[in-house]
Amino acid sequence: MSVTIFHNPRCSKSRQTLALLEEKGVGPTIVEYLKQAPTADEIRDICAKLGVEPRxxxxxxxxxxxxxxxxxxxxDNALIQAMADNPILxxxxxxxxxGKARIGRPPESVLEIL
Structure with a gap:
């Protein structure tokens, strides 16, 4: 199973989610999205996997x-582009x-898709 985490090491929830994945034996691909910003198409895909509107x-x-x-x-396209241009958003x-995504707030919510 391939697992990816869009991670900010300065964020406590992000660190907790990564630790939870590792505790469950999952070695995810870590994308530090502030350094490796996703493209607008990637953000659009993540929205679809989350089942949410960009906002x-x-x-x-x-x-x-x-x-x-x-x-x-x-x-929506303008919001997606704003996130691609400013990944801090x-x-x-x-x-x-x-094939699914979850926001790790709370961190345990990500376990639903494993």
């Missing part, structure tokens, strides 16, 4: 969210396995 995987408390006026943007961590 649901955005960190709305980030300064760049406010600076870009994203609260008032209704175009992507909620973390996101785990992908078995």
């Amino acid at each position: 649901a995987m955005m960190r709305k408390g980030e300064a760049v969210y406010k600076e870009l006026g994203l609260k008032d943007v209704d175009d 992507i909620e973390r961590p996101i785990v992908i396995a078995n």
Whole structure:
């Protein structure tokens, strides 16, 4: 089974989710998405695997969210592009396995897709 985690090592929830995966014997592919930003197409695919609209995987408390006026943007493609251009906007961590994805908030939620 292939498992990928979009990880930010500075985030406690992301570290907890990674530790939980490793505790369960899963050695995921780790993508430090702030260094290796996903493309717009990859973000679109993650949204589909999560089963959510793009805004649901955005960190709305980030300064760049406010600076870009994203609260008032209704175009999903524009939101996806904003995340591709500013990966800090992507909620973390996101785990992908078995053709599905989960946001690790709480970390245990990722176990549903393993």
